[in-house]
């Protein structure tokens with residue numbers, strides 16, 4: 001057949017025949033649904049997509065997608081994905097991971113895959129708890145968090161995934177929320193389309209072990225004051241009636257009321273393309289309850305990608321030296337003959 | 340390639356024909372002894388001798404100068420006959436300082452040639468080496484032919500006028516020592532002159548200094564009255580063909596690249612540097628034009644995981660390491676067993692446990708690679724027996740991995756990795772191709788079964804990008820056939836049995852175990868890995884003395900060849916020499932319920948032939 005028309009795929013076409021086994025009410029369902037929806041809009045052939053995950057509730061994700069997939073070992077998904085992408089730049093590779101998976105056991109790999117800018121999409125399901133192992137605190141759990149393993153409260157300082165990613169000079173950094181479905185879908189789509197590593201932190205509710213961890217960001221009455229939807233080129237405005245904004249005071253962000261002499265022009269304008277990661281980092285430091293937490297794309301810049309560079313070196317070597325000839329290699333250098 | 344100089348020598352001094360010689364250079368780790376040894380090796384190989392080498396160096400890059408801990412040595416054995424070891428006792432030794440003399444002289448044969456750099460025997464160096472009196476002046480070296488050569492002074496004079504610092508001038512001493520050794524064995528200087536030319540292209544003054552030092556060393560041997568004779572070793576009667584000198588690490592890298600081409604695959608290596616495996620990473624990194632992709636990962640875990648990703652995506656995938664790194668890779672290797680993907684894992688063993696003796700050799704990872712993973716997790720294991728054999732092992736390992744869809748463990752060790760021997764150059768077209776087929780789509784509209792098996796129990800290797808074959812793999816137990824997650828107890832037992840049987844099936848294609856010597860007798864020496872050469876030489880000696888001894892050397896350690904049990908039962912006794920505390924013995928006893936005798940050594944050094952002969956003799960009637 002000379003030409004085959006690509007079938008138009010619907011979100012349902014991305015579901016595998018496996019039963020989804022997350023707890024009823026888990027935020028993972030919503031992320032799965034949005035991912036399927038986004039997949040259907042990307043126009044990629046299903047067989048060109050690979051989902052790679054580590055271990056955790058969230059990491060069961062690949063089983064539920066009708067694409068290629070690998071459920072690997074705890075924390076190491078970025079390394080498997082690097083191998084796949086390095087050999088096969090033609091594939092669209094997603095890494096699905098949890099806060100424990102990516103930041104505890106996989107912290108080292110996370111850091112390195114990000115700084116290499118491998119062309120992958122990393123989606124971190126952050127429920128601030130270990131779900132699969134039944135409720136121990138995670139690297140993003142707050143100080144004082146009482147769990148089975150911290151009956152007197154957690155005493156390790158939580159880490160900030162966005163700051164970490166930006167510190168490793170991630171070229172695409174974003175945050176969204178499981179129940180904020182349109183925002184989530186838009187964010188996943190932008191991440192998928194970004195050439196280079198894209199890192200999306202998704203606030204995900206574990207209703208069994210950490211229910212309501214993000215209530216401040218999802219509750220209808222609270223969220224307008226506690227999250228701020230950032231957009232490229234736009235001022236940082238939030239609040240029930242969009243009456244508040246973020247202004248820079250020297251190097252410090254501060255919350256200000258609009259009106260009373262303060263106009264939109266006085267506010268901080270978002271620039272996701274800023275070559276320096278300073279602004280993105282500053283945004284990533286805005287934490288509830290002191291600040292509204294930003295959702296949306298913090299950073300989106302272009303930089304050379306590891307997988308491209310590796311394959312370019314292979315092509316360059318072939319162009320310069322010719323396709324490798326083993327017989328020539330074997331017979332090169334000092335040899336001698338025995339009659 | 341004979342030079343004018345050789346004929347001159349033959350006129351002016353006695354030339355003794357000998358069958359073989361073992362020469363050792365030893366000095367401070369900054370003295371360039373590895374280079375001296377390598378050059379003598381190359382030039383001897385080019386002269387047509389059979390060769391075997393044993394580099395031995397300290398773990399510290401620069402231990403304090405002149406100390407016992409900082410001594411570095413390189414031993415070359417060259418011969419006109421087939422040889423299998425880098426030699427036992429040393430015929431000629433070049434010692435650059437008192438510490439080197441002290442740590443090495445015990446290996447010198449009575450009456451052997453001992454050349455020392457007398458300039459280095461000052462009060463301080465003697466004290467550092469722990470000599471109460473100067474051994475050049477007391478009578479302790481009386482049993483040897485001692486030649487005191489003022490190498491430092493002679494080298495400085497040779498390079499005089501080249502505008503070098505004294506340090507730079509002194510660094511040429513190893514070339515002086517080489518020149519002297521080359522004279523003694525009638526070696527051509529040409530290959531080393533070529534080496535200097537290319538190595539120091541950008542440093543003409545250093546190149547000239549090294550040339551002068553090399554020539555000065557040779558001339559010194561030629562002209563001084565101290566040396567009355569030199570030696571000649573005839574060409575070896577090796578099988579006809581074209582040869583080159585290869586270290587084990589290089590041979591393995593080339594074998595793996597060859598395996599990739601034979602299977603029409605690009606090679607992906609995920610690796611993290613570790614002694615003594617790093618040279619495989621270095622070597623493969625040079626060949627991007629062969630389609631080789633190397634990834635220096637952030638650690639050993641990422642290295643093996645990236646390789647598994649590469650395997651899933653359809654590439655020939657490889658990870659290389661040494662014992663400590665293999666320990667880290669354990670969990671991912673278990674995943675590779677569950678995924679049933681072809682993957683090669685190279686363990687270049689070194690002294691353990693933990694960091695152990697990082698630059699010394701040992702064979703103590705056998706049980707680790709057999710069992711060092713959680714669950715019932717069998718994996719085929721193949722071991723190289725000599726530096727050149729690493730080439731064939733790389734190809735064979737990949738043939739099995741691809742045919743059976745399984746990770747395969749390749750064992751080498753520090754002794755094989757750094758040692759070298761002549762490799763008969765193969766012709767690529769004469770090698771047997773490694774056929775690999777990836778399913779191209781669903782057959783007859785039937786759903787694709789990722790864990791459907793063929794007659795040897797291998798599953799299909801469907802790769803991402805293929806329409807209609809979308810499937811998910813993972814570490815959770817899977818239902819036979821579909822590969823879907825399954826907790827069914829009977830299915831788990833079935834899958835455990837299946838994966839084990841698959842590894843056992845490898846025995847159906849690897850061929851029977853061969854025996855050197857009679858098929859039955861008083862004693863079988865059973866060996867694996869690096870001790871091959873010592874065992875083979877020892878058994879040959881015993882056979883020539885009329886003993887009913889045979890030798891079987893294992894290439895596959897898992898599974899064992901199908902006929903191994905029968906062979907073992909044909910001998911009254913079985914001796915297993917190993918550079919560990921009896922790991923193969925344990926496996927053999929368990930599998931065949933026969934009593935074995937172990938000869939164990941864990942000193943960071945290979946076996947001496949005599950050690951094996953002595954032990955064997957205690958078991959003979």
Ligand SMILES: Cc1ncc(C[n+]2csc(CCOP(=O)(O)OP(=O)(O)O)c2C)c(N)n1
Pocket residue numbers: 055056057058059074097098099100101102125127129130131132133138670
């Ligand atoms: C090597 C290893 N150590 C520990 C575990 C146990 N384990 C499984 S998932 C998990 C934490 C998962 O937490 P997170 O990544 O936050 O994922 P979630 O389940 O919350 O989605 C742990 C500790 C494991 N599977 N493997």
Ligand code: SF4
Pocket residue numbers: 021022023025026027028057058127131132205206207208209
């Ligand atoms: S334990 Fe929590 S994260 Fe895991 S499936 Fe249940 S609700 Fe979701």
